[in-house]
Amino acid sequence: MRLVGIGEIRSVVTPELVFGAVREALIAHAEGRTQVPNPMVLDFPGASGDCHVKAGYVDGSAHFTVKIASTFASVNNGLMLVVDATTGEPAAVLADEGRLTAWRTAAAGALITDAMAPADVDEVLILGTGDQARLQAIWLSQLRPQVTFRIWGRRPQATDRLVAKLSAKGLTVRPATDIDTGARCVISTTPATSPLPRELFLDAEHLTGVGTDMPGKGELPVELFAGATVVTDHRGQCLDHGDYGNAVRAGVIAAGLDLSVGEVLRDGFTRTTSRSIADLTGLGVQDAATASAVLTAFGR
Amino acid sequence: MRLVGIGEIRSVVTPELVFGAVREALIAHAEGRTQVPNPMVLDFPGASGDCHVKAGYVDGSAHFTVKIASTFASVNNGLMLVVDATTGEPAAVLADEGRLTAWRTAAAGALITDAMAPADVDEVLILGTGDQARLQAIWLSQLRPQVTFRIWGRRPQATDRLVAKLSAKGLTVRPATDIDTGARCVISTTPATSPLPRELFLDAEHLTGVGTDMPGKGELPVELFAGATVVTDHRGQCLDHGDYGNAVRAGVIAAGLDLSVGEVLRDGFTRTTSRSIADLTGLGVQDAATASAVLTAFGR
Numbered sequence A, B: 001m002r003l004v005g006i007g008e009i010r011s012v013v014t015p016e017l018v019f020g021a022v023r024e025a026l027i028a029h030a031e032g033r034t035q036v037p038n039p040m041v042l043d044f045p046g047a048s049g050d051c052h053v054k055a056g057y058v059d060g061s062a063h064f065t066v067k068i069a070s071t072f073a074s075v076n077n078g079l080m081l082v083v084d085a086t087t088g089e090p091a092a093v094l095a096d097e098g099r100l101t102a103w104r105t106a107a108a109g110a111l112i113t114d115a116m117a118p119a120d121v122d123e124v125l126i127l128g129t130g131d132q133a134r135l136q137a138i139w140l141s142q143l144r145p146q147v148t149f150r151i152w153g154r155r156p157q158a159t160d161r162l163v164a165k166l167s168a169k170g171l172t173v174r175p176a177t178d179i180d181t182g183a184r185c186v187i188s189t190t191p192a193t194s195p196l197p198r199e200l201f202l203d204a205e206h207l208t209g210v211g212t213d214m215p216g217k218g219e220l221p222v223e224l225f226a227g228a229t230v231v232t233d234h235r236g237q238c239l240d241h242g243d244y245g246n247a248v249r250a251g252v253i254a255a256g257l258d259l260s261v262g263e264v265l266r267d268g269f270t271r272t273t274s275r276s277i278a279d280l281t282g283l284g285v286q287d288a289a290t291a292s293a294v295l296t297a298f299g300r
Helices: A004-011 A015-030 A100-115 A131-143 A154-170 A234-240 A245-250 A261-266 A284-299 B006-012 B015-030 B099-116 B131-143 B156-168 B237-239 B245-250 B261-267 B284-299
Strands: A003-004 A040-044 A049-058 A063-072 A074-085 A090-094 A121-125 A148-152 A173-175 A185-188 A208-211 A229-232 A276-279 B002-004 B041-044 B049-058 B063-072 B075-084 B090-092 B123-127 B147-150 B173-175 B185-186 B205-207 B229-232 B276-279
Touching: A004 A100, A015 A049, A015 A074, A015 A100, A015 A131, A015 A261, A015 A284, A040 B049, A040 B229, A049 A284, A049 B041, A049 B049, A063 B063, A063 B075, A074 A100, A074 B075, A074 B090, A090 A284, A090 B075, A100 A131, A100 A185, A100 A261, A100 A276, A121 B041, A131 A154, A131 A185, A148 A154, A154 A173, A173 B276, A208 B147, A229 A234, A229 B049, A229 B276, A234 A245, A245 A276, A284 B237, B002 B006, B002 B284, B006 B099, B006 B284, B015 B049, B015 B099, B015 B131, B015 B237, B015 B261, B015 B284, B049 B284, B090 B284, B099 B131, B099 B205, B099 B261, B099 B276, B099 B284, B123 B131, B131 B147, B131 B156, B131 B261, B147 B156, B156 B173, B173 B205, B229 B237, B229 B261, B237 B245, B245 B261, B245 B276
Parallel strands: A003 A090, A121 A148, A121 A185, A148 A173, A185 A208, A208 A276, A229 A276, B002 B090, B123 B147, B123 B185, B147 B173, B185 B205, B205 B276, B229 B276
Antiparallel strands: A040 A049, A049 A063, A063 A074, A074 A090, B041 B049, B049 B063, B063 B075, B075 B090
């Protein structure tokens, strides 16, 4: 068994590799060609920590993956165990420090935002100032190089820091305020447990939410879902603990009306409503496909 | 992160270490001081394979553990990932080739058999001829050095091989036949999917079953449960896929009458019925406690 560190992983990972793996995994999931057992969760309230264990397999692929992702006192950690799907032998431990998860989440968000946001959107509003806010901007700019960004966060210093970081990467970015409306496309990346200010969404034609990934979280005001086209990466997970589930429980929209992200990526998207929302909770098969692609890249 | 091979693991593992860890874990579980998420299962019918992922944590201990155990074409494989429970950092991968699971299963069987079988039992009948049959005899003889063993298996050659192996270890052992009754204590270790011959159990005052660990399996004739005292390592798991669950579904005994293995290990056992049955399905906290004890032993 091979123990692979983050340096070695970075040496083979390209946007193309992650975009390709994530796209394939989401389409396979939409077509019922995956196994995604219910994740396991352990809680460590005394250490402000939790650990999520996700597993996934895309039918016919060379490997399956079990991922351990922990967050203790706001510090992410974890690894992916890649197992040979024909022999059951552990093939590699990818000690990725949580980066593969961050990248596959960013890739899924960028793919579905690119597929669903109107083609003439020239500025995207990113909500949140953390790692995922940064990555959503960077990865989307790979697919939509002309788009500029606004960043909104609760703490002005954090907002300014992220604006500076992204500007240094060559992106065109400015800070936003609570009353700074007008964004036609919004990507929400916060761990909020109560909805973000409504004003941020007043003009949104497309929203992608990646922050609501466990029970108790919720970033999107539920009324946004009224009459909207909803796409989900995993219907069961999104109903259980995504923003879509929050809206269903609030009675704003019915369960089961959602399209799957994979169908939209495969078939394209034709807008029939004034607002679309992509609710992403993250799938073990995204990890599996990405990890398998990394291992395959080592073999080349 | 440390990658630990089976040789290094063997160099620190003693019966005392495993008995101590497993006993502590089972008592902690009985007292509600553990986290045991529902296991995840992946199936690979094309490769005659499956993979079970179990996680566990004993409140207050230094580590939690995520275990991957696969069986492909009857070959077991797997490893345990040990994570620091205060920081979420991966501490070690124990590439134990499934041995820690085998040992903790043997230790649990031996502990509960020793606690429940009448003190004057002088011979134990082991059903099955595989790795776990061998280990149940060896580990029980650590706790009851005076006991002799009979081995029953469907294939006489396999039975003879195990008798020879155990004799070479210094145990007093003889082969049994289907009509060889009279055993007051029986330990059942088979992966049977239909009940073993009734004659084997006619005189059994205590039975320990460790083979029925997933849906579709069942080694004990359900009528044995009528009027018996039942103890389980995990009530939910045993009702879902243990021999106890098979008996409940057959209407032989009610759900919820079982004592917990941990209570019996903590408080001792006073016999009030003519037959007692210990149904063991295996707990992630046994893995966690054993793996944590191994890591702690490296630090000494």
